[in-house]
Amino acid sequence: MVTVSFPDSSWRDDVGPVEGVTALVWDPTDPPPTQELDVFVAPYMGGPDLIEPVAQVPSVRLVQLLSAGVDAALPVVPEHVAIANAHGVHDAATAELAVGLVLASQRGFDEFATAQAKGEWLPRKFRPGLADKRVLILGYGSVGSAIGRRLAPFEVELTALASRARGGDELVERVHGTDKLLDLLPQHDIVISVLPGTATTRGILGAEALAALPDGALVVNVGRGPALDTEAALAEAGRLRFALDVTDPEPLPAGHPLWSAPGVIISPHVGGVTEAFRPRMVALLREQLARLVAGEEPIHVVDRG
Structure with a gap:
């Protein structure tokens, strides 16, 4: 028994x-x-x-x-x-949210929602979109690969990274190790972090990593908040964009500068909900x-x- x-x-x-x-x-x-x-x-x-x-x-x-x-x-x-x-339980839901955050930022849904609350019809402008973008997934485990499977039909170029290099799968030719992160970042338009909360992942997306990204790149975090250095993100907000389901600190306190930073979308850690x-x-x-x-x-x- x-x-x-x-x-x-x-x-x-x-x-x-x-x-x-x-x-x-x-x-x-x-x-x-x-x-x-x-x-x-x-x-x-x-x-x-x-x-x-x-x-x-x-x-x-x-x-x-x-x-x-x-x-x-x-x-x-x-x-x-x-x-x-x-x-495996949360893979589909977290992947859905990751793709949703990417689309929301790439297509300007945050701006549309703000404008709707004011009854304002925004002028058209060309936005980044998702087709032909280079996407780097950090933390290519079961959730990371679930995100990759959902992104592939959007005609993106996928790159995967995990703690150690290994062979690829039907989506990527190989999985890079974290030692290649700084080399890979300049080549990507979108970075999606699914990294767990460990001592080795804390601050991995810090000032040096974010500075390596091209202007206008999007950083999405659906893993653990401390993987992204909050102060470094605030320093880059405006040049880069961020869509965050997790933050550091969490819950994000009222009045925290991340709430009002330019180009930042925040959801309250609802990836699996x-x-x-x-x-x-x-x-x-x-x-x-x-x-x-x-x-x-x-x-x-x-x-x-």
Whole structure:
């Protein structure tokens, strides 16, 4: 028998019965359950404070996240406890938003929305568009490749970059390593970051990287906010454009200069927040629990190294 805790009753009810599984509800702001617990399902988008209480339950062997990112869990989950993320669940929704942000900026939707609020009909002008543009995807994992698949029909030239160089796929001939970033940036019109929140990615899009981009280039961030140096972005705003679903700091405080910087579009970290999320996550949870009951290894376990 496997005992699992869900962060609220809606998750327990949506997952439903799984043979060999005892389900209970534990809101980690409350005291830990008295019974032994094998799997802790963390609250969606919860910070470290909502994951740290799992350390009080020594029987837990797996922390299952509802997010793709793991940066909130890594510092607070004991080393002997496995962490599994929601690999694949958010790919489509995040890719949709990335493409939406690109189109919104390239075609001027932000200006149109502002003008509509004033009842103003803007004069026509030629805008960058998307066809024939050179797009660099930073973080070419499952989300990055999902973005690439959606961009390819727009007749763009795709380049992919990941932590290490490797062979390509049906979209790109090869995947470059991060050591090639400064060489690649001057050759691209659009940069889309899907980078995770790690020590090595923090500030990777800093002053030197942004200065390497050509005038008018667009930087989109749907990964983690700290990958883009906020002060460097503010210094380049106007020469470059930015479309950001994540920011540093986050939430972005009222009055922060990013809100009013020229050529900046901001959405409130909603990359995975569509109606596709819950049914896809429920399917993953059911599969994960069935594997554990069968004595199999859990899927999507994060390499903590």
